[in-house]
Amino acid sequence: MTTSPSFYSKYKQLFPVGVWLVLSMLALWGAIIGETEGNAVTHLVLSVHHYVGFFLLLALFSSFFLFREYYKYVVFIALLAGVFNLAYFSGATFVVTLGSSFTIQPLSLFVACLFFALNTKKISQLPEKYGSMVPDKPYFSEEEKVKFRGKYQNFTNEQLNTIRSDLKYKSEARRAAEELLTERVTPEN
Numbered sequence: 001m002t003t004s005p006s007f008y009s010k011y012k013q014l015f016p017v018g019v020w021l022v023l024s025m026l027a028l029w030g031a032i033i034g035e036t037e038g039n040a041v042t043h044l045v046l047s048v049h050h051y052v053g054f055f056l057l058l059a060l061f062s063s064f065f066l067f068r069e070y071y072k073y074v075v076f077i078a079l080l081a082g083v084f085n086l087a088y089f090s091g092a093t094f095v096v097t098l099g100s101s102f103t104i105q106p107l108s109l110f111v112a113c114l115f116f117a118l119n120t121k122k123i124s125q126l127p128e129k130y131g132s133m134v135p136d137k138p139y140f141s142e143e144e145k146v147k148f149r150g151k152y153q154n155f156t157n158e159q160l161n162t163i164r165s166d167l168k169y170k171s172e173a174r175r176a177a178e179e180l181l182t183e184r185v186t187p188e189n
Contacts, residue, residue: 016115023090030091053087082108148176
């Protein structure tokens with residue numbers, strides 16, 4: 001059986017979560033079954049951070065399959081919690097301390113990098129989809145207002161009132177409609 005490209009593109013966002021799932025299952029295995037060394041059996045003691053990780057995994061899978069529009073927010077929260085040592089997704093809690101109290105988990109940082117690497121195309125399209133944070137032009141354009149005045153010149157007063165009051169139109173369009181209505185009510189001498 002071959003995998004189709006649509007399967008990969010549909011579920012590629014779950015691959016980093018799958019890494020966390022495998023590591024979490026190994027942590028549960030270590031907590032329940034334990035590890036034998038000689039005649040002694042040692043069990044992994046789960047901390048609150050492990051339970052936060054389990055909860056985030058549950059939230060990740062449920063948001064992916066049931067509430068897809070919220071998945072990106074849950075992933076962002078899980079990545080931050082994992083990288084900044086708030087959630088453990090594995091039994092081995094290897095952390096790197098930066099400074100006096102700032103710690104990160106390299107394993108979760110790797111998962112975050114994997115997630116971003118798998119979604120680079122989607123991430124690079126964000127500025128096009130939502131626009132730049134810095135506007136390319138001023139908030140109000142006099143040139144656009146003049147264009148709208150020419151376009152709306154033959155519109156009825158009722159149509160102009162609709163444009164003026166409806167916020168789905170650009171501010172230049174609403175101002176052009178306002179000026180045309182004002183000129184029609186008070187004719188020039």
